[in-house]
Amino acid sequence: MSGPTQKVLKPGDTIGILGGGQLGRMLALAAARLGLRCHVFSPDPDSPAFDVVQNATCAEYADVEALEMFAADVDVITYEFENVPASAALVLAARKPVLPDYKILETTQDRLGEKDFVTKLGIGTAGYADVTSAQTLNAAIAKLGLPAVLKTRRFGYDGKGQAMLREGDDVEAAWQRLETRAAILEAFVPFEREVSVITARGADGQVVCYDVTDNEHRDHILKVSRAPAAVSEAIAEEARRIATRIADALGYVGVLGVEMFVVPDGNGARVLVNEIAPRVHNSGHWTLDGASVSQFEQHIRAIAGWPLAQPLRHGTVTMTNLIGHDVDDYAQWLTVPGATVHLYGKRTALPGRKMGHVTVVEPAAKP
């Protein structure tokens, strides 16, 4: 089925955003800077993105009437999260351009489909195998060895829906706990670092990559990103090449984040793709203060049919997530020289909840 095709927005036009979290909020703020309005659709009445737009719809993604009214009010639709229900995307795409193309979600919502897609492009991933039962799980373990990570194929994020399997673990019990029949086993990757590349692709096919970013996770949640990553220029080039290849192959319009592992390989290293996030990405938040154009503005430019900008980095940039009660330290962060504090307006600091982030830019050292 083919819906409306992309148009070039004018200032004053309205972007519809599915999802009302901090990513939707920062997209809306970037759009406002460019004279574009936003209408946020989210089922959560406490959505942080509602605070920064005049037009908001609080409804379930299954509410077809609400989706239709939303589509009627906007000129183009985008999303802040990859788990947009296919049924909602279908309703919307029949009425207004949805960018990035929602069919891309079919690939990226499914860990198996995503890995197959990447592999077919000739890009490396961790070894993986389809798992549909305790029996196929045992076969996968026989093939990939242990330790390995068992993950649901769909709807996992920040470490949810996954289990590490080690020698001697009760495989049958782990399988039962996952409560699914669609899973994937991924070989353990002895990586030396986790990096990501934030990539924007315009409606005209132009691709702009940000500097490769070093990422540190804590409890499966991103804690710190640093740009540029401490990798060789060869590795950085390879990482950008991979991200560009993926964006091109998807015919992508907007910003996507590609998470990668850098794995020791003899005297050198190689780059494996871990995950594709078809959206603005936490590891790109440093671009708000550390670059002349942010990932959020690039995404808006792309879906508006406007030209992408060439980002200039302001120095060495460190982004720290404020997770849960980390946010209680905001007043101290306000006093740190060169620090920019971003708070998302969430009411309750639950454990593991991303409440804000802080960017610190150190001017580039003299050559």
Next chain:
Amino acid sequence: MSGPTQKVLKPGDTIGILGGGQLGRMLALAAARLGLRCHVFSPDPDSPAFDVVQNATCAEYADVEALEMFAADVDVITYEFENVPASAALVLAARKPVLPDYKILETTQDRLGEKDFVTKLGIGTAGYADVTSAQTLNAAIAKLGLPAVLKTRRFGYDGKGQAMLREGDDVEAAWQRLETRAAILEAFVPFEREVSVITARGADGQVVCYDVTDNEHRDHILKVSRAPAAVSEAIAEEARRIATRIADALGYVGVLGVEMFVVPDGNGARVLVNEIAPRVHNSGHWTLDGASVSQFEQHIRAIAGWPLAQPLRHGTVTMTNLIGHDVDDYAQWLTVPGATVHLYGKRTALPGRKMGHVTVVEPAAKP
């Protein structure tokens, strides 16, 4: 009369903004970044600031009920323009803290009172005289000479409510055209440049000045600002000293802009104050992209009772206003390397209307 005193805001608290233009809009965007909500009050249904907040009141400043409901919904109140009616300020200040203190407006809304205030601080201004009739106008001309500028004492901006008087002009006719009995005659100042200093003063009395900015006007409207200004360090220091003195003397909390003339004086130059703007100021828009903290965030920090930040400038910064149909060039500006485009979301590009601005940052030259 004494109203509620300042409190320290928490993330999630609400700032009330009087006025819904681009300054209110950019204040609201800065507040959002810090996790604060905004409620905008403006009589204009097409207010650009309405687009970026969830809570908006469209009502006249004389609508006491609307003002009371607005005050009840917010934790602190600020304003984006200096012509807030005293009656509205009184209603609000009895209910919630209004910052900067609205009593400051009594000084800055009146060109004569402002010049008297500055003069009493020992700071130079253009020569001036009170004018209340054609007779006192003639006496003022005899004292100050011609050319000189006749201005209404109140409610003038962007060259409105003023007339240049030259030798041979019909003084009586000029007086009639001004349609007021409260005016001021200002001696013509043979300035070599117009500069401004954007100054933030915190609730604790801390003062932070941005770099002195060079300003170019066209048809009495600011067209281009450049930071840092091409003045000697002595002149820059004098300009910052003057702005600091004014902020301290006013017991100011928030951001104010002080417009100044640099006037040749023998082998050197001296600095005269032209005007005080008790608000964020167009000549400080470069700080959004050219500094580590913007004038808008500083204002929000000050009125929130939070610490001010020390701004670091990213390089040499040029800000160009998009006035009237200048805004039609936005698509070209989007392609200029290093340019950041700000559009205010105004529907109609009337002549003289500020529709947006563009900042270009050139990285600092190596020493």
